[in-house]
Amino acid sequence: MASQRVGLHHPRVRQVLSLARNGAADDHLLVAEGVWAHEMLARAGTLVETFLWCPDICRSDRVRDCAERMSAMAETAYEISPKVLARLTARARPDGLISVARLPRWDAADVPVDESSLVLVVDGIEYAGNLGTLIRTADACHADCLLVTSRQVRLTHPRVFVASRGTVLTTPIVEFPGSAQAAEWLESRGFEIFLADPQATLTYRACGFRRGPTAVVVGSEGQGLPPQWYDRKVTAVSIPMLGTADSLNVSVSAAILLYEARAAKAGW
Amino acid sequence: MASQRVGLHHPRVRQVLSLARNGAADDHLLVAEGVWAHEMLARAGTLVETFLWCPDICRSDRVRDCAERMSAMAETAYEISPKVLARLTARARPDGLISVARLPRWDAADVPVDESSLVLVVDGIEYAGNLGTLIRTADACHADCLLVTSRQVRLTHPRVFVASRGTVLTTPIVEFPGSAQAAEWLESRGFEIFLADPQATLTYRACGFRRGPTAVVVGSEGQGLPPQWYDRKVTAVSIPMLGTADSLNVSVSAAILLYEARAAKAGW
Incomplete structure (x- = not known):
């Protein structure tokens, strides 16, 4: 040959x-x-x-x-x-x-949604390593798809591939130009939307993740979430910061929230 | 001036x-x-x-x-x-x-241990970005200290500083030459030791994190934990892998386990 x-x-x-x-x-x-x-x-x-x-x-x-x-x-x-x-x-x-x-192209219309659905929305991510790690985590907790809005780094970056451990090849990833379009897609399908927000008074352990389509939204490393998300019907949740740092790494925050949501859905 | x-x-x-x-x-x-x-x-x-x-x-x-x-x-x-x-x-x-x-030097003898103690042990970490993110997470969940064994990267690496968001300056970090010395220190102080192990049948939601000094141990990015840890009285716990990847990023795994342990201790 x-x-x-x-x-x-x-x-x-x-x-x-x-x-x-x-x-x-x-x-x-x-x-x-x-x-x-x-x-x-x-x-x-x-x-x-x-x-x-x-x-x-x-x-x-x-x-x-x-x-x-x-x-x-x-x-x-x-x-x-x-x-x-x-x-x-x-x-x-x-x-x-x-x-x-x-890379395969995924169409938002083709993503199946049911009571167990869990999706991660990453808005404005700047670093390839973080994007890859977020994809790897979405795969691991069996998120149905990753919605990417306003990305600052390409999905084909070599560090995305490595940090995702290759799961960028298989994870359904749907792109939206901005937050509004992603929010509309989620709302039209009945998703409950949880925003990762270090300032929120409601914590992730008390916010009541449950059955029904659930979306977790994380913002960019430097800026956090754009304010437009707060104009929607959303629940902002925090992970308690008990030390001197004012936030966690975005991949870490997403993982804690996603696994908490998965645990609540699966009854772990 | x-x-x-x-x-x-x-x-x-x-x-x-x-x-x-x-x-x-x-x-x-x-x-x-x-x-x-x-x-x-x-x-x-x-x-x-x-x-x-x-x-x-x-x-x-x-x-x-x-x-x-x-x-x-x-x-x-x-x-x-x-x-x-x-x-x-x-x-x-x-x-x-x-x-x-x-950087301040921290002495293992000076780390106070009580019922609420939570420590993270990182064994053989290779990448500065991961080490920094682990420190940032240890700070955020108020771990009492970070035990570092067999490190492959220096604590003073610029990427450790950035990824830790500067918390490398304030987090108590105690170094041990190898796993055995770290394990002995933990045992002598009555710590219950949990190993992050993707192969473990016991999951982190079922392992019963509780009051009493608790240690979470994570291994290197490439090799995982050295086998010596399994000769000790330890509990290996997994985070369910529901997709195609066989493990999570080490900083992500550590964060999920540490926050679960903190939540159990604090009664969240």
């Missing part, structure tokens, strides 16, 4: 370079590198548009097996030389596997 | 350069930069050994007020030129405030 060997000027190779440097105009295209990332792509059944492999530096059966699987599942697969690889990777010791993959 | 202006060859300036590049041989020395970090130092009453200020680029009263306060509280204070500042900072738009501060 030898693939054609291509050089630096091949359009697919140039695309990887361009994506790695600048991100994508079509922001559902993701550059994945290394054996772990490719195993995640395979497990998730993600659409791989281009797979590039450098067999000359292959160091293990695990890498070779992964490369064979990828060559079979990718839309196009090529071999590259160590010299071309060196231009595509920032790693000191690359595995020799690089792909362009396409 | 004008301070002496010093150049690049002054020993205090050279020390900042060396610390910023290499960390410290004495690993309680921290380089802090910018107005936010200095406000944290002032609020915490941290010992500032050297304060360097570049008045030529001062852009606001907030910076000037902070500089005056620092000049008064630092052991030594000097002015530097914009040219020297440029050598000390990696920022595109620096505030002109740089200090060498000393």
